[in-house]
Every structure is written in structure tokens, then in C-alpha cells.
Amino acid sequence: MTSTSPRKRRLALGAAAVFACSLALPLSATGAAAAEPGLAGSDLFVNPFSTTLEAAQSLSGQARDDAQLLGSIPSAEWFTKGTPAEVEAAARAYVDAAAAAGQMPVLVAYNLPFRDCAQYSAGGALDTAAYTAWIDGLAAGIGDRPATVILEPDGLGIIPWYTTINGDEEWCKPAEADPATAAAARFEQLNHAVDALGALAATSVYLDGTHSGWLGVGDISDRLIKAGVERATGFFLNASNYVETERLIKYGTWISDCINLSVNSWWEPQWCASQYYPANPGDFSTWALTDAAFAQAYADTGVTRDPAAQAHFVLDTSRNGQGPWAGPVAPYPGAPAGADPEVWCNPPDRGLGALPTTETGNPLIDAYLWIKVPGESDGKCFRGTAGPLDPERGMEDPAAGQWFVEQARELIQFAQPPLAPLDCNVSWNAANAGKGSLVKLHIDGAATGPWTLSFVLPTDATVTKATHATVVQDGRKVSVTSSGSKRGNAPDVVLTTKGAADQPWIFWLDGRACTSA
Template sequence: MTHVLSRRPARSLATALAAALVAALAAAPASAVPDDAAPSAAPERLYVDPFSTTLEAAASLEGDARADAQLLGSFPSATWFTGGTPDEVRAEVAGVVGRAAADDALPTLVAYNVPFRDCAQYSAGGATSTTEYVAWVDAFAAGIGDEHAIVVLEPDGLGIIPWYTTVNGEQEWCQPAEADPATAAAERFAQLQHAVDALGALPNVRVYLDGTHSGWLGVGDISDRLLRAGVERADGFFLNASNYVETERLLRYGTWISDCLHLSVNSWWEPQWCASQYHPADPDDVSTWTLTDAAYEQAFADTGVVRHPAEQAHFVVDTSRNGRGPWTAPAGAYPDPEVWCNPPDRGLGARPTLETGTALVDAFLWIKVPGESDGRCFRGTGGPLDPARGIEDPPAGAWFPEQAAELLDLAVPGVQRPTCHIDYTVHGTWPGGYVAQVWLRSTGTAPLDGWSLRWALADGEAVADAWGAVVTEEGAAVTAQHLAWNATVRPGGAVTFGFVGTRGAGAPTLPQLVTLDGRPCTVGG
């Protein structure tokens, strides 16, 4: 792990029980990599998966909705793993990290299968027991092996804990009847601790636990939960997964959590003493947050602990939908506004990047896949329509064309639309092969002086011959470059080339992501 806190705090009975459960169920993580595996240099850019769920959705859409999905799919987004058998998740994870490694890029993987996830609400599901979860996580880790990856471990996993009593002695609302009130919370910490250890044993993986967001838990509460879940052995925590809080607030909140952890681990300080967005600050008035900043300065002075960004817990921030911040529902309009559930008129936030300019922030990520629904939102009414939109929202995880369009149109900063269009036609197929033709059309106002197109082939496909372009392959990636006589494409003009492809048993893949000199084009109808 990259960041290590220097000592563990005293453990409560629940935490001790969690540790005992981990030891009893899995004395050691399943072997995922050779014993002599060592860290290697990480890729410097985030991975764009040409077979993502976003681009899968694009293939079934038409017109502007198709173009929106293709454009969203051209940015790095996380890949979610939400179930399946151990063998299935091992293969699926290995497929993603293998493609990313071939592209020399860093994938973001979301493990989302903890028992009683989302407290059986919109995203209900997950493993049925700790034993089942341990086997699933070990297989997830084995799928990564010695490849590079960022792992976002269980969104809401620490924000929503079954039968949990907070550090302040408050019983939380999540009380599923199927869970044992005496052990359910300890089991959650056991599950997460095992996952941290299994993934943390991998040489090239960065692991982040759920840190909720500044509109949810106070700093002391989430810091205590993070310590119980084993954050000392992880790289840190993630913020704002699937939510809308402004990045400015999240940077302050995340820094306070990192400071609270650092103080609690390295001195007599206790997490429940940590200042937060709720005290002494006013959560609704950012100008008062300097009061909390000052409280941390005093805490460091009182304890003698010194800030050490290289050793403190780091964090990543989900900026997929926070460009315009949270939605405020009209006063009194709905019995339950459900402001987190497909709020209207939101925009994309900062683009995913490993370059954040902030020492404690490892990345801005799109953890939530923008354009996928949060669920069917009734806002306290009987449904089936979402009263804020006047339509029926898709189920959780399904593509939501109206929301995708809003996120692009209202993005902060704005999104540049493509200035090229690709038509890709398979003229004929035969056992083991096919012939395809590609048209590149300029839709911008400036000519294309030289061009290079890139797309990905599915497993089992390759290029056997080509004309009208120089076509080369590197792994699954195909690059088509102009010839001398067709290097320039005037605005509104087009060029074409073709190739013969080989294939396995399936139909030829029609790519939904084609880039021109690294920038996306629209593809097809």
C-alpha cells in the first residue's frame, strides 16, 4: 500500500469480534499473485473501456441518445462488479485489467457485493453470507493478479451498516430482519477488513474504502468507521460515490477525515472529538468552515502530531455528476424529495484524472457511471412516475437517456462535442471472416490535415488485410492512418477505407468508440 498510518487505535468489542470473524473465516487471503511479485510503475492515465456498459447502451440507441452515450463512453469510468460466482468474477475482472494493461492504462474497478448492500433498497443484493463474500473477494483479487488497478471497495459499505450503533451511541435506521442485530455490524467490518487485506496484498492495487460525503456523515463518525474497517492497511477512502456534492466541499471534508485519522492513530486523540462540517462549522455556510480548519490546527498543536501528507490516508473523489452541485427540490413539492435519486438538471463535474494538484487527493474519478439511473424515484408519491421529471425512471443501473443528455449539456466545465463522424459497415461475412468498410466524415469547420483512427476489436478478431489506409494492430487496438492521397478531409467531406477481418464464432463487432487523433467521433446512426 502507498500510504500507511503508523499505529492502530484501541479496538472496541465490535471491532475485536470483526477481527475474530476474519481470522476464523479466512486465515489468509487466497493466493492471487506469485509470492515474489513486486510493485511496478503504474500507468499515468486512466483506462477507457471500449466494451463498457455505457458503450453497450449506445449500441441499442439511435440519434442524439446514441451520440450522447458514445461521448460519455469516451471518458474513463469505473467498471462495477456486483455479483456472480467466484469463477465468473475472476474472469470478468481479469478481462478488464488485461485490456487495460495492454493499453498501458489504469482501470477503476468497483467491488459492490457486500451482504445487505444498500440495506435492501434500490440497489439491493450482494453476497448471502460472510463466507460467500470472502470467496467472492478472493476471486476478485485473483482476477487482478499483478496488474495495476484502482479498487473502490463497496460504495455505501460504511455509510449504511446493518444494525449499527454510531460512535455517538445512536442506533442507525438500517435494521434488516434477516440480519442478526448482535453481530451484523461486526460482520460488515469483518467483510471489509478481509477485502482490504486480500486486495492490499496485491503489489499494484490501490484500495479505497467508503468515506461517504460532506452532506452525510460527520468527520468523527466516518473516521471511526474507517478505522474499524481497516483503513490503516488501505490507501485511503473515496468520497461522493453516486452523489452530487461540489468538489470544493469534498476536498475540505476529505482533508478533515485524513487529519482526524492521523490524529486518532498517532496520539491520545479520539475520532468523536474531531471537528466536522457540522461543528463548529455550519454545513450550509461554507464561509464558516474556516472554524473547523482552525479546530484542526488547535488539535495538532494540542497533541504534538505533525501533518505528513505522504503518510496520511489519501482519498479519491467521484466527480461524475457534481458539476452543478446537489439538487434542491421546490419547498413542499414532494413528501420525500429523494434529492440523491436522479435529480434533474445536473451536470458532469471535473473530468477523470490522476493529476489533481492536491497532495492528499490521488484522483478525480467517475465512480458512478454517468447516464445510468439511480433507480425508480417516486419522491414519496405512489409512482410509477418520477414527479420531478414527469416520466418513469429506469431501474437502478439501466441507461437513462434524458439524464445523460442533461449531464452533457450542463457539464461544468463544458464538454466539447465531436467534430468527426464514422460510418462502419460490414458488407459480408463467412465462417471465420468478414469484410468491412469505414467512412470518416469531417463535421467541424476546419479541414483534417492527416488523420489517425483508433478502435478496439473484440476477442477473437483481427485484421487480415486493408486498403485505403495503413492499418496496424497492437493487442486489441486497431489504428488506421491516412495515405498520401487521402490525408486531407475538407469540412463536410469524407474519406473511406476498408479491411478484411477474421473472427471467432460470433458476429463481427461494430465499435461504439472510435477516436480521431485521440478525440472521440460519433459512430453510426
């Protein structure tokens, strides 16, 4: 049994991936390096030139510290536009960097035609041919290196001119799309993407599984099957949303079970129990009723649960530490009765959730990921008013995908589990010296005894000399190790470089990230 939630979640546009440096630091996020291809057990990639660290370059004080803290934690990289050749080049540079670091890159492919039903994150390829060519470019850029692809957030939650498993017409009806072919085209596009990316030697592919406040289990399971989930690694949940992890685990498990039952027996997806029945979606204590319904379905069909063979899933925990926002009790002044308060759009006082990890302790869950880049705006939220201010915040929100200083602070302040600030700081003072630079490094927070400071130079420069330290450089990757046993900030280290030594965007002191002025 299924039901469709009246709550529609729309996804804010992430920035297109731009990665100028083909080398990255050997940074450890969580888990050990993977012994074989696959996301589970992999070490997640931290991009030393991410959009988060890019935002930090124009900030100061607490806002800069916040962006640097968030930028020190693995987040996905969004690929949202470009020609096939452009996305191929961008993906190759990004995956090259992750491969050089021995880490797993997480790429978000977000370029379907009629993306987000032409709303806040409108855009995407013009048609099926353009999209399949773009996907082929993305696949060519990834090649045979390990990679994880989050395939089209909202791609199955919002389908143009779609009739659900229950016979209901979906709300997304763009005038530019052909009502007779738009839904079928969406499944054609996703199936091509699954096959093109899944054919790669070491790429894991996850399709859109929405979240437990949205589609019923049978409805999304049916859509996943039509999109080729049996040939993919599995599905992802909660991208850019706020649903609690405990609910997502139940929901994802039921989807995996529903798919398993439906493809291996006479069972039909529309018969699957869900968060809407027999459970009560508002009372989590009743969700055991749906557990029991699935146990009965397995008994009736004779199918056996097999976590190794079933569809796996990943969860976006980038903003779900405090769960969803309930919204206002009454419409905002100037908004009509019944106006949408847009609870999904830059809600106040939300917090980061679990840190990204591929060690989940659950055989069906390959990772907790930060798919949505925390700190980037969902868009300009008017909540039923004429705008331009967000009436909940009393300010004009940044455009979708732009850095939101106030929200970044809230996510850190209300993080659950709590997130400690970075406890070291690096000052980088460079002066031109002929055809190179003299850089004075001042480090606060180094432990007593020898230390190693690692960073990636933004431009091609060579460190030719260091005082009070030794230097190892590999391309743009540099490691500076102190001499003797004195603390790192007494004396300072002076580097001599050939070529202008622009300041790195992030520093790592003995493996832990540091702020920088």
C-alpha cells in the same frame, strides 16, 4: 465534535462487469503513465466495451451521440455479483485489457451482505464466508497488475444494526440480520477485503468515506479506522452523489487529519471538528472555523501533518457539476406531508463535474474519478407517491443501473466545466464477402494530412487488406493510417477482413474519440 446528518444517501445499482475483449486501445485520458504502482499520476482506462457504449448500440441520434461521448471518458467498472470463479474471470479480463493498454483500471467492489440495507440496490453476498470468498476471487483476477479498487460504496455509511460513535442507533435494522453481530460482521468483511486486495503487488484500495452532507468527520473517521483504513490507500467520497468538489476537499482533508491525530496520539475521533461544528454546514464561509480547530488539535497533540503518510482520498465528480438538488418546496400531489422527496434519486438538471484525472494538485487527493457511471439511472423514483411515475419528471424512471437517456442529456447540457461534443464521425458499412467482410470506412473530421483511426474489433476478425491506407493489427486492436496527404473522407477507406467484421463500439481519430452511426 461530530454530528450525523439526517440525509441518507442510497446508491443505485451498477451493472456487473462483463468484458469480452482482452485487448484495449492505448487511449490517453489524463496524466502520464505511472512510473510505479499507484493511482496518482496514472493514465485512466477507457473500456471500449463499457456499459455506456453498450447502451449506445441501441440508441440513435442525439441519444447515441451522448452515450458515445460519455463512453469516451474513463468511468469505473462495477463488480456486483457472481460466484468467486465468475468474478475472478471478469476481473482478470478487465484488468488484462487495461494492462494491455498501459492504463489504470478502476474497479468498484459492491457485493457486501445487506448491501444498501436491502433498498434500491439490494443484493450482495449471503454471509461473511460468501463475501470473503468473492473478494478472494476478485483479488485473484486482479493479480499483480496495477489496479484501483473502490471498496463497497455505502459500506461504511450504511451499517446494519450499528450504534454510532455518539451512541445513536442507526436506522438500518434489517430483520434478517442478527442485531448482536451484524455490525461487527461488516467490519470483519471490510477488513478482510482490505487485506486481500492490499496484499496485491500494485493495487490501491479506497474505503467508503461518505460525503460532507452525510456523516460527521469523527463518525466516519472512527468507522474507517475500524475498517482498516491504516492498511488501505485511503478512502473515497461522494460516490453516486452531487456534493460540490470544494466541500469534498475540505471534508476529505479533515477526515485524513482526524485519522492521523487519532492513530498517532491520545486524540479520539469523537473530538474531531467537522462540517457540523464549529462550522455551519449550510454556510461554507464558516468552514474555516473547523480548519482552525484542526490546527489547534495538531498543536495540542504535537502530531505533524504528513500528506505522504496520511490517508489519501479520491472524489467522485461524475455528477457534481451543479451541486446537490434542493428538492421541491412542498410534497408532490398524492404524497403525504413530510414525504421523502428523494433528492439523491435522478435529480433534475444536474451536470457532469470535473473530468477524471490523476493530476489534482493536492497531495492528499489521488484522483477525481467518475465512480458512478454517468447516464445510468439511480432507480425508479416515486418521491413519496405511489408511483409508477417520477412526479418530478412526469415519467417512469428506468430501473437502477439502466441507461437513462434524459438524464444523460442533462448531465452533458449542465456540465461544469462545459463538455464539448465529439467533433468527428465514422461510418462503418460492412458487407459479407465469402468468409469475411468488406468494410467501407467514411471519416468526417480528419485533419488535413495523414491520420490514424484506431478501434477494437468486438469479434475475432483479421484485417487482410486496406485501400488508401495501411493497417496494423494486434489481436483485436486495429490502427488504420491513411496514405498520402488527402483528407480522410476523400477517398474513403475499404478494409477486407477474414471473419465477420462487426462494428466497433468506439473509434479514435488521432487520439480523439469519434461518434459513429
